[in-house]
Amino acid sequence: MFTHALKRCPLIAILRGLRPEEALGAGQALVDAGFTIIEVPLNSPDPFRSIALLQETFGDRALIGAGTVTSPEAVRDVARHNGKLIVMPHADVAVIREAKAHGLICTPGVCTPTEGFAALAAGADALKMFPAEQLGPHVLAAWKSVFPAGTAFIPVGGIRPETMQEYFRVGAAGFGLGSALYRKGDSADTIAAKARAFIDALPASSSY
Numbered sequence: 001m002f003t004h005a006l007k008r009c010p011l012i013a014i015l016r017g018l019r020p021e022e023a024l025g026a027g028q029a030l031v032d033a034g035f036t037i038i039e040v041p042l043n044s045p046d047p048f049r050s051i052a053l054l055q056e057t058f059g060d061r062a063l064i065g066a067g068t069v070t071s072p073e074a075v076r077d078v079a080r081h082n083g084k085l086i087v088m089p090h091a092d093v094a095v096i097r098e099a100k101a102h103g104l105i106c107t108p109g110v111c112t113p114t115e116g117f118a119a120l121a122a123g124a125d126a127l128k129m130f131p132a133e134q135l136g137p138h139v140l141a142a143w144k145s146v147f148p149a150g151t152a153f154i155p156v157g158g159i160r161p162e163t164m165q166e167y168f169r170v171g172a173a174g175f176g177l178g179s180a181l182y183r184k185g186d187s188a189d190t191i192a193a194k195a196r197a198f199i200d201a202l203p204a205s206s207s208y
Contacts, residue, residue, distance in 0.1 A: 001084070002105040002125050003152070005036040005063045010174030011198055012087075012154065014067055015050075016041040017184030023050040025188035027058050033195035039087050039176075041067035042074055048081040055082045065105070067176075072098035079104060087176070089130060091115040093122040107154060111135060113143060120151065128176060131157030132167075141170040161201035168203060 013030050015023075018040055030038055038058070040050045047066060055064040065085020066078045075086055075098040086099040088108040099106035100123040109130035110116040116127050127147075129135050132155035140153055147153075155167050156176030164175060181194050 001063060002037075002107075006126075006152070006174045009034050009036045009199075010172075010202070011035055012037040012039060012156075012174060012176045013181055013195070014039055014041065014087075014156075014176050014178045015044070015182050016067070016178060017044050018047075018050050018182070019045045020049040020053060022188075023053045024057055026182070026186075026191050027054045027062070029188045029192040030195055031058050031061050033192060034199050035062065035195060037063045037065075037085065037174075039065050039067040039085060042070075042078075043068050048077060048083075051078065051083045052081045055084070059084075063105070069095060069099075071095060075099050075102060075104065087128065091119045091124075093118060096122040096124055099123075109156070113146065116143065116147060116151075120148070126152035126154055126173065129153055129155045130176075133158035137166045137170050140167060140172060144171045161197050164198075164201055165203070 013035050015026055040047045063085050065083040067087040069086045069088050072094055079102040086104050086106045088095055091108040091110045096106050096108055105125045107126045107128045108119045108124050109128040110119055152173035154174050154176055155172055159175045159177055160180045182191055
């Protein structure tokens with residue numbers, strides 16, 4: 001499911017600060033632009049309500065889940081609200097294992113090979129390179145030479161339309177997009193314009 005969604009569109013929308021009453025407008029703008037993965041960080045207002053609304057409305061077209069998931073208890077809450085994706089800022093193997101026990105996709109945050117290999121051993125579906133602005137494309141290139149073939153690396157942190165190409169060149173599978181795509185209070189029209197700028201910056205060889 002995750003691999004299919006990422007191949008359709010290698011961009012993950014991070015809607016930090018989203019309110020439930022804004023969720024459907026934001027989701028519609030993103031889905032219309034071509035996004036197939038949406039996460040609501042758990043430090044947003046009433047995030048589980050937003051996740052449930054997005055899943056109910058767009059779950060047949062996009063993978064919906066939670067970001068900033070830091071405990072096994074939070075994983076269980078996401079599962080109860082029909083979220084399908086767990087995104088973490090860290091690589092706590094207890095959280096990864098809880099996500100996999102509930103049949104959820106899990107992308108933990110890593111910034112060292114030690115964390116990355118431990119996360120994969122615990123069942124991680126992809127590795128979130130976080131913070132990407134601290135690591136950079138040169139680190140991704142080095143990691144690609146030692147991690148198992150097919151490991152999906154997703155840089156997150158400071159990604160803008162103009163910075164994606166170098167990461168793609170060294171093998172990024174996709175990107176998590178935060179404040180450059182959505183800031184708290186953005187209108188649906190603003191989100192749509194930002195989403196289109198990212199879609200337009202994808203490689204010309206793609207079909208987006």
